[in-house]
Amino acid sequence: MAALGAGLEAIFAPRSIAIVGASQDATKIGGRPVELLRRFGFPGAVYPVNPRATEVQGLPAFASVEALPEAPDLAIIAVAAEAAGDALDACAAKGVKAAVIFSSGFAELGEAGLAMQDRLRATAQRSGMRVLGPNCLGAASIAERSIATFSVVLENGLPPVGPLGIASQSGNIGSYTALLARERGIGASRFITTGNECDVDIADAIAFLARDDATTVILCVLETCRDAARLTGALEMAREAGKPVIVLKIGASEAGQAAAASHTGALAGSDAVFDAVFRRAGAVRVHSVEQLLDLGHAAAVLGDRLPKGRRTMLLTASGGFGVLLADAASAAGLSLPSPSAETQRRILDVVPYASPRNPVDATAQMSSRPAILEAILAALLEDDACDALLVLMSASLNLPRLRSVYMPTLRAVREKHPDKVVMLAVHGPADAVAELTAMGFPVVDGVAPSTQTLAGLCDLAAARLLPPLPAPLPPAPTIDGAALRSEAGAKQALAAAGVPVLPERVVASTAEAVQAAMAMGLPVVLKIVSPDLPHKTEVGGVMLGLDSAEAVAEAYDAMLARVRAAAPAARIEGVLVSPMMHGGTEMILGAKRDPVFGPVVLVGLGGIFAEVLQDVAVRPAPVNEAEAMAMLRSLKAFAVLDGARGRPKADLAAAASAIAALSRYAAQHAADIAEIDINPLLVRPAGQGAVALDALIVPG
Amino acid sequence: MAALGAGLEAIFAPRSIAIVGASQDATKIGGRPVELLRRFGFPGAVYPVNPRATEVQGLPAFASVEALPEAPDLAIIAVAAEAAGDALDACAAKGVKAAVIFSSGFAELGEAGLAMQDRLRATAQRSGMRVLGPNCLGAASIAERSIATFSVVLENGLPPVGPLGIASQSGNIGSYTALLARERGIGASRFITTGNECDVDIADAIAFLARDDATTVILCVLETCRDAARLTGALEMAREAGKPVIVLKIGASEAGQAAAASHTGALAGSDAVFDAVFRRAGAVRVHSVEQLLDLGHAAAVLGDRLPKGRRTMLLTASGGFGVLLADAASAAGLSLPSPSAETQRRILDVVPYASPRNPVDATAQMSSRPAILEAILAALLEDDACDALLVLMSASLNLPRLRSVYMPTLRAVREKHPDKVVMLAVHGPADAVAELTAMGFPVVDGVAPSTQTLAGLCDLAAARLLPPLPAPLPPAPTIDGAALRSEAGAKQALAAAGVPVLPERVVASTAEAVQAAMAMGLPVVLKIVSPDLPHKTEVGGVMLGLDSAEAVAEAYDAMLARVRAAAPAARIEGVLVSPMMHGGTEMILGAKRDPVFGPVVLVGLGGIFAEVLQDVAVRPAPVNEAEAMAMLRSLKAFAVLDGARGRPKADLAAAASAIAALSRYAAQHAADIAEIDINPLLVRPAGQGAVALDALIVPG
Known part of the structure; x- marks a missing residue:
């Protein structure tokens, strides 16, 4: 396996790109990248490869990879699955640094496809060329205008250049993320979809973005994990680089897991274990593309200014919205402390009819004059119990009069309290949102989304305080066979490992049983010891609460008789005597x-x-x-x-x-x-x- | 109290409107309705009342209500709280049918405000005039262009005329609902906010909409309930009229409930009880304005074609989105049956590489030709296990080529399967969404919202099958004092009411206890009987598992001694003997x-x-x-x-x-x-x- 993220600069920042299977038709997968590279102004060389054309979409075409005038940094392979192996070999022979294979019809179709995919993998490993795909939508770098994708979402334009790196196993979900980013004016650096992952996997993508200067926040869409060590390694690299990773891991439900396993052909793994892996690595999980983008954008805007805790002050101009916001904040797991008496007094000083508790309802007075708004914001931000302030503005900025109060006041507040976290819940207009974002406010549309995003920011802040990953344990000597054979053996092994067990003895006669019981103190429990009887209760092999020597003796004999009758073939290695425990x-x-x-x-x-x-x-x-x-x-x-x-x-x-x-x-x-x-x-x-x-x- | 909904036609469809406190300044609350009535073309007479002007915003003004040339159907009162009482009295004297009081400064401010509000209520009750408010944003009828509100959300236009009636206690949340409806092109009939509810309450609003020909679906925003019987009565009227009621009840969390109680000045009530009340009345609850509108709109589009059950087929062109959709559908409580073998075969016949299970991933082939899409849709809709089909189209309709496949095919499917429920999850463009909606498809933007809306439609369908409300019980005779005094009395009373209790006896001596125990069969329990000891265990007043006459006698004596020591002042009325029960x-x-x-x-x-x-x-x-x-x-x-x-x-x-x-x-x-x-x-x-x-x- 290649080192994590190695060689991906040839995919993201190639100086030259060949398109193998380039098409005249800009709607075909072999035509789209040619068209997109030209439309968005890729500055490097573009080489269409097509044996049946001398020119493709106005560019000179080449009959084969061999015929190219140079070894391009990147080759896009958009030919039928059956031809992709030869094409990739030709690229390797030419000295191409990386290839993106759009073609589908590989592992996702089962055995035959898997064999073809194995050939691609072998070529990658043999040549050192990095290969993305097959069955993927490719990759793009926004600033570099390097478009190695046929994703239809780029039809209407690229997202603005910005700090979000989007890495997705799913081509469609990754594309949709990029589309929403463009629509909302949220800036992205790179976009990569890994598809069947014959060579480059999602861990490579995360690792590359962790080292990428153009990226400060990593958005990840995960369908499965084919190599746990690589994934956790890549998440650790991002954490060491101080870059938040936000993960939309799909397959949270049983139905979704079944679908994911069938879709990716990989083992699903327990969703709860994924959760635990993300938590340990400091990655924060979300459950929709919208949340992915909201949280990623907010994290990028805030940078190092994450909330120090979950104590959130809510501010609205409406009692009803305050209640709705409090409901949403509670559901998101934020805590809502009461402002101090001093803070409440400061609020009532400027708005006597305000409700100064949390949520603070400052009434329509809040936006009547900048001085009032500024006084309220200052009072809340200067409260010791305020880790973050969430201001619900709903559609207010659509009204010029309110906008003229809010915008300069918020700008002043940012200057005065540069370290404070003030989340704004704003429903348009776009230019006001852009202006507030430029001031450094995280801005989210909607009551629940704003609270969920703020809670996600708190999770990211908490993740920074995580201890480093534990060092791996040395492998232990081979396990003692006795541990696998019986309860007594298992307990001995676990006790040696540090799990507390009762003082207990395996005995072989009635007399021994009585003696052991009296030595350890009554009452005791008897249990049959047999490698063939993992479920002892079912054969009558457990007797509880024996509180006299007679009871022990009687129980011993009766139990053996019962077990022998119920399971005549079972090997019986004795009877375990242990103290009967109560209380707990x-x-x-x-x-x-x-x-x-x-x-x-x-x-x-x-x-x-x-x-x-x-x-x-x-x-x-x-x-x-x-x-x-x-x-x-x-x-x-x-x-x-x-x-x-x-x-x-x-x-x-x-x-x-x-x-x-x-x-x-x-x-x-x-x-x-x-x-x-x-x-x-x-x-x-x-x-x-x-x-x-x-x-x-x-x-x- | 006025009959539910009586007289509200004067608020929603007045022939003439007076504005008391009319202002030249169109941004003031007394100026805004004048401006809006003119801008949106209210066809009736508009009478500004202002003692200091002869003309307001180009209309002739009147010095007083008395001076008006006729008794207007509706008076808007936009004066200071202190002047509102006189203004309302003048309206009553003039014979005005209904009044809307914008003014704030009443019950929401406590005692003094409450007294002023009581005067408004008294005027309403005495005169029979219906009074909306005070402290409310008013009401509007879209088709009639009757605008009795100063809500800022109408600044940028009205929603289109349509079947959704919006009734909200919160002015701001109600307004925001109307704003989102306008932005999304969702049609509304009426809009009403009830504020402090001195006379017209939310139940009136629901009841009016239940009888209103212009309204087929009722959206309700609830902060509190001041009269349970009126609310349940109004919900029942809507149910009898066959009109879905969708409720955004705020205050779901503890923090929200505390805020709601402080905001409305009314008792909060248990949120779980509200839930139960809605469920019994067939109203469906949502938790955001967006859900309120999504579900209301979908219900209006579907009319009587609600899903017959929760069995949902999911169709996508993307494996990843299929997983995400399955996760969301599971979370929303939809069930995802597997399509029949026949259905799967029909899908594979047209798309051999499809994943034909649920979610169905038809791959990009799904949108390659209308015949393919139509065949897949028909196969799923004709499957017996399909109560509803949810098709995730994400942003596909933004691409002309895909749109040209989807639109005619979906039109044909609607014609061929007019009774089927096909929910579409579509991310723009607006004109395609409008076209699909006009065809009769419920269309929602987003993965989770589409599944939540479909689940809400299933809830609405289930609500139609609810039995009618139970008839109220006749009041019972006064409760027997003994029931309140002791466990024995309580059990006797509950037994008489049909709650099964053990055969048991109250005894007054050791001998009686033993006799009772032997008669009912051992083992027995003894419990002290005393009106002063509700928590018997704490004073040693309970003895369990007495399995012999001696044990009963001993326990009886010991218990009495213990209880007398622990609670010397307690009146002891005897000892209860009852059988000891095991198993259960x-x-x-x-x-x-x-x-x-x-x-x-x-x-x-x-x-x-x-x-x-x-x-x-x-x-x-x-x-x-x-x-x-x-x-x-x-x-x-x-x-x-x-x-x-x-x-x-x-x-x-x-x-x-x-x-x-x-x-x-x-x-x-x-x-x-x-x-x-x-x-x-x-x-x-x-x-x-x-x-x-x-x-x-x-x-x-």
């Missing part, structure tokens, strides 16, 4: 292998919480104790652990420590273990620890 | 008084489900058994009752019957009872019933 909250801990990201660790409350309500936290393994604590806190039922309804607080630190230990073990033995279940982990009241009462390791 | 799911049933809608009934699973996860269903009381069953099904934890993880199915019918019985009791005794708690209601496995194990009735 039962949790489920687990680890499994995600098809994309490898080992992951999961935690939820026991019983219906995890299984019916699907209230489970999942992260790529390993996690450290702080991440494990964050997993616990992210559970909807966290209050149950945290002392809700007069319950004792659970020993969260012990639970987090067990999660972290399990995650390290799972990560180190990822090659040998398909799944680990600790069910239950009994989390006792604070200070009393946690303990795994049962454990199962499934090899694979 | 504990639920919490309750009733309380909502400040707006009166008695409501609540149900949730016991323990942390209701209290930590807030997984509770609430409805206005009474509910019938079917509604009670719907409440159970709406719980997130419903699976726990429905046999999740191998549990026995709970006796849902018995639980529903208990809920309905409790709700009837609560409704009948609403005047005397603040709260009823049944905690727990033990719901036993199917066929074994449910039983209230504890009950408390709080008077008030």
Whole structure:
């Protein structure tokens, strides 16, 4: 594999471009780039290659790649799938630095197409030429006027030159993002769609943009991930470069995941794991193209001036809109502190009938005179509890009189409070929006979008404080076979890894059982030990609450008889005696292998919480104790652990420590273990620890 | 109170309008309606009233209302709050039919303002004149060009004439709705904002629109409800008229509710109860102005052709967009069935590389020729599992070539399948959208908005099948004081009302306790009976699982001693003996008084489900058994009752019957009872019933 992002300058800033399969017809995929390069004024050489023409759209054409007067930096290949392999080989032979293959009919069609695609990949790897596609819409650089795409959204023009880099696996969604950017006057630097990713993948695109001077914010549309290490590596490069990455990852729903798997031919992976990967890498996820653009644009406008926290003051000229805005801000996860008494007084000083709490309703007086507006804005911005101010202006700027109040006042406020975050929710007109944006205000149209964007900015700010990624663990020695054979073996292995388990003994006779029980203290639990019986309860292989020597002896004999009757073929290696524990909250801990990201660790409350309500936290393994604590806190039922309804607080630190230990073990033995279940982990009241009462390791 | 909607024709279709406080300055609130009436060509007489002018904006002015040459149908009052009372009295004396009071400074400012507002209300009631406001933005009728508003959103023009009636308590949100309608070319009939509602309230507005021939769909913005019976009555009138009501009710969050209560000065009421009221009345709730307009417009375009169910086929030309659309459709609650094998074959016949499952990705081939598009659309529409088809066209219609394929094909499809619901997600251009809308397609811009709108149409269709509202219950005789005094009394009263309780006895001696226990069968529970001890457990007044005569005798004595020590002053009326029940799911049933809608009934699973996860269903009381069953099904934890993880199915019918019985009791005794708690209601496995194990009735 090529180094992340290596060689992509030949795609984004080529000095010369050949179009293999160039067409006279500007609506054809082989004609469109010729037309677009000319229309938008690409300054370099453009070489149409077409064996049946001497001239294409007014440019001299060449019969073959071999016949070109020089090795172009970039070749666009727009021929039938069957001819693409030969064309790419010709490019490699000529010394072309990078190729973009528009042609479809490869891996997306199954076996036959996959073989053809493998040939493209082999050519790329052999020659060192970077190859984008196949089955992609290509790439474009706005400032360079380098248009290696046939995307129809460029028909009506390019976005303005600006700092947003758009990297998309989906050609159509990427294109639509560029279209919306153009319509809204939002500036973009580069645009790239990676399609089937025979060579250049989305990680290359992100990595290139992370190092690209023309790009300060990276917008990413993700359908799948074919190489987890490359994706996380690229996200880490962006984070090190201080460039926000905003991800529209599609396939959030089951129906969407099924569609994505069928569409991309790649494994879907768990959407929750993607979420966790983005969170760890400091990338912020959105769920629509509109949010992608709103947040990316706002992040680009703000640069380093991100909100220091989620405490947001809301300002409107309308009580009703204030309520709507408060609803939306709450839904977006912003917090709405009350302004200080001093702030409220300052507001009432200028507008006596204002509602000075949060949301602040300054009534129509707010826009009556600049001095009033400025006083209100200053009062709110100077409040210690104000991390960000969101001003809802709805359609006010369409009225010249209001505009004449708002614009100079806002300009003055920016000069006076250059470090403050003031988000404006504005519904047109476009020139006022552009003017406010130029002043340095993030401007979003709409109540919910403005609150969601502000919340996204808070997420980006929080992501800057993330610790660096943990160093990878050294691989552990080969796993002990005993760990895979029985509960006792699993517990021993997990205990060695740092997961607390009960003192317990495997015994082989009634007398031994009684002796062990009396030694560890009554009451005890007996469980059958057998590599053939992973579900012990179903064969009567568990006896609880045995509180006398007689009860232990009786239970031992009865259990063995019952299990032998129920599962005559099972190998029985003994009986596990362990103390019976009371008091605490039962949790489920687990680890499994995600098809994309490898080992992951999961935690939820026991019983219906995890299984019916699907209230489970999942992260790529390993996690450290702080991440494990964050997993616990992210559970909807966290209050149950945290002392809700007069319950004792659970020993969260012990639970987090067990999660972290399990995650390290799972990560180190990822090659040998398909799944680990600790069910239950009994989390006792604070200070009393946690303990795994049962454990199962499934090899694979 | 005036009959619902009575007399509002004088506001919406006046033959003549006086403006009291008419101003020369067209930007002032007394000048704006004069200017707007002239600009938009109101055909009737316009009478400026201004004691200091003989002419206002070119119209002859009158010194007073008395001096007017006739009694105008409508008077607009745009004077200071202090002068509004006299102005309204003058209008009443002159015989004006209705007045709109723009002036602010009334109830929204507290006591002094409230007194002035009460005078306005008294004048309205005495004279029979309908009065809109004060502190409102007024009303307008688009077709009649009757503009009794100073809303700035009309500065740039009116919406086109059309079937949407806009009724809003919030002046600004109502105005913004009208503004968006104009920008999007969506037709409106009337626009009314009710402000402080001294006389005309939102229920009047809804009721008028329900009977208004110019209106087929009612959009409602609700901040609060000052009269529950009027609101539900008006919603019922709309339902009887077959007119969809779409409600943007603000104050969904705690922060929003607090702001709404402070803004309107009215009690907030529980947002969940509003939800339940809307659901029962068949009104569909949305959460943004954009959704309000999208759904209202789509409902108006479709008329009676609503989807028969939620089974939706998704069609795109892009795999990525298909995934995004599937995510959004899932989030909106649509179901995505797989097309039949026959349908899939028909699609693959015309586009061999299509992905024929749902979402259907027909690739760019979809728009290559009309015959292909038509074949795909026909295949999907003729599939039995297709209640609605959603076609994502994103920005395709901006390209002339694609437009030339889509438009005639879609026209033909409408003619061939006139009854089918085909929702189009289209991003411009405006003239294509208008053309498609004229063909009868609901058209929405955006992936999430199109799925949300389609889901809203499904909700509207489901609302048509709702049974009529239940007849009100006859009031019950005065509540028996015993019910309020103790658990035993509460249970007797609830048992008489149809809530199942255990056979149990109140005893007064150890011997009686033992006798009762042996008669009803062991094990039993003992509980202290005292009007002074609502929380029995805290004083040691509950003993469980007594399984012998000795245990009962011992427990009886020990409990009395403990309770007397813990609460020496408490009056002890005996000890309740009841059978100890095992096996079943504990639920919490309750009733309380909502400040707006009166008695409501609540149900949730016991323990942390209701209290930590807030997984509770609430409805206005009474509910019938079917509604009670719907409440159970709406719980997130419903699976726990429905046999999740191998549990026995709970006796849902018995639980529903208990809920309905409790709700009837609560409704009948609403005047005397603040709260009823049944905690727990033990719901036993199917066929074994449910039983209230504890009950408390709080008077008030």
